[in-house]
Amino acid sequence: xxxxxxxxxxxxxxxxxxxxxxxxxxxxxxxxxxxxxxxxxxxxxxxxxxxxxxxxxxxxxxxxxxxxxxxxxxxxxxxxxxxxxxxxxxxxxxxxxxxxxxxxxxxxxxxxxxxxxxxxxxxxxxxxxxxxxxxxxxxxxxxxxxxxxxxxxxxxxxxxxxxxxxxxxxxxxxxxxxxxxxxxxxxxxxxxxxxxxxxxxxxxxxxxxxxxxxxxxxxxxxxxxxxxxxxxxxxxxxxxxxxxxxxxxxxxxxxxxxxxxxxxxxxxxxxxxxxxxxxxxxxxxxxxxxxxxxxxxx
Numbered sequence: 001x002x003x004x005x006x007x008x009x010x011x012x013x014x015x016x017x018x019x020x021x022x023x024x025x026x027x028x029x030x031x032x033x034x035x036x037x038x039x040x041x042x043x044x045x046x047x048x049x050x051x052x053x054x055x056x057x058x059x060x061x062x063x064x065x066x067x068x069x070x071x072x073x074x075x076x077x078x079x080x081x082x083x084x085x086x087x088x089x090x091x092x093x094x095x096x097x098x099x100x101x102x103x104x105x106x107x108x109x110x111x112x113x114x115x116x117x118x119x120x121x122x123x124x125x126x127x128x129x130x131x132x133x134x135x136x137x138x139x140x141x142x143x144x145x146x147x148x149x150x151x152x153x154x155x156x157x158x159x160x161x162x163x164x165x166x167x168x169x170x171x172x173x174x175x176x177x178x179x180x181x182x183x184x185x186x187x188x189x190x191x192x193x194x195x196x197x198x199x200x201x202x203x204x205x206x207x208x209x210x211x212x213x214x215x216x217x218x219x220x221x222x223x224x225x226x227x228x229x230x231x232x233x234x235x236x237x238x239x240x241x242x243x244x245x246x247x248x249x250x251x252x253x254x255x256x257x258x259x260x261x262x263x264x265x266x267x268x269x270x271x272x273x274x275x276x277x278x279x280x281x282x283x284x285x286x287x288x289x290x291x292x293x294x295x296x297x298x
Contacts, residue, residue, distance in 0.1 A: 069181050070136040073116070077139030080117055088258040091269035093123055095251070095277070096175065100124040103294065105203050108170035111195060113158050113188075114178025118144035121151065132169075134158060159187035161195065169195050172202040177290070179236075180207045180226055189236045193243070196297040202243075204293045205251070206233055211289040230285045233293050246295035250281035250288025 073080075084093075100106050106124040115133030117140050120126070128150040135141050141153045154164075158178050172192050179188050192202050209227045228236075230248050238246035254276050258269040285291050 070138075073137035074139030077117065077137065077143050080140065080143070085263060086259060087261040087263055087265040087269045088252075088255050090263055090266040091255055091258060091273050092252060093119075094266070094270040095273050097123045098274075099203070099292070100173070103201070103203065105171045105173050105201065109168065111164070111169040111172045113172055113174035113192075114176070115144060115153065116140045116176075118147050118151075119175055120173055121148050128152070132164070134161065158182060159184050159191065161191050164195055166194055167197045167200075170197055170200045172196060172200070172204075174202075174204045176205055177207040179204055180228070182226070185226065185236060192237075193297060198297055201294065201296045202237075204233075204237070206291045206293060208250070208286060208289060208291045210287060228291060230291060233291045237293055237295050242298055243295040244298050246293065248285050248291050248293050249277060250285035250290065251277060251292050252289040253280065253287055256289065 076083075084090075100120075100123060106120070106126050109130050110120075110126050110132075112120045112126075112131065112133040115121075115135045116137070118133065120133070121131070121144075128148075131151050133141075133144060133151065133153040134156045135144070135153070136155065136157055138155055141155055144153050145151075158174075159182050172195060174188075179185050182188050192204070196202065206228050209229055212227045233248055234246065237243050252273070255269055255273045258265060261269075281288055
């Protein structure tokens with residue numbers, strides 16, 4: 001389980017001073033927050049998810065000079081994919097594709113948490129009967145649906161997915177930091193636990209402290225992020241006993257040097273990125289822009 005054997009032997013022992021995840025913040029019977037509204041998703045035809053609902057987030061277009069996160073992604077949805085064609089982005093995609101394959105993260109039923117325009121499907125296609133994508137941005141989902149019209153995409157807050165059935169997924173994948181936008185990250189931890197079947201695994205890609213201050217497409221939005229250290233990420237997933245084999249490795253260190261560089265250097269960047277992950281990335285994840293957190297539900 002997890003990312004093959006990467007990092008085996010480098011895990012952090014469990015600490016028992018946190019209560020079980022099921023009582024942290026999540027409560028599957030909790031009513032929606034005032035900014036959530038519920039509408040039954042007519043596309044809820046997937047086996048095991050008979051009643052999928054839409055959690056419509058609060059979509060203020062602007063608050064002063066600053067957009068809310070979902071509104072900001074709505075604004076850039078049509079150009080989003082085109083902005084990631086440099087050597088850095090292509091190398092990241094190559095490495096992620098391999099991680100997903102080696103770790104078996106797209107086998108059986110898959111929840112794509114923070115699916116955006118469908119990057120997971122671009123990297124490692126999953127058949128429509130095994131896939132559900134979740135994202136708060138209607139604009140990003142519109143692009144994803146145009147690319148993959150047979151697949152199910154749900155507009156939802158990642159913190160409140162109570163209309164997805166308990167233990168209905170074998171894998172949960174969350175790429176490029178959805179948890180960093182969460183006001184209640186413990187709720188995402190809880191939902192990960194609730195929605196995974198026993199023995200199911202997750203991959204959460206989390207922005208680390210090393211990314212703080214680096215704006216990309218969403219200039220002005222980064223101050224919404226909560227950045228994490230390795231220890232903080234481990235406290236979300238690795239200390240309560242609800243998950244086992246929790247491992248963290250770093251991703252995108254030297255690759256940052258290839259940002260904006262010609263795609264012709266894609267393979268060189270990919271090679272260097274792999275070497276770095278398997279060495280420093282395992283030994284000191286906090287040096288990297290992303291913390292790759294994997295684990296298995298007990």
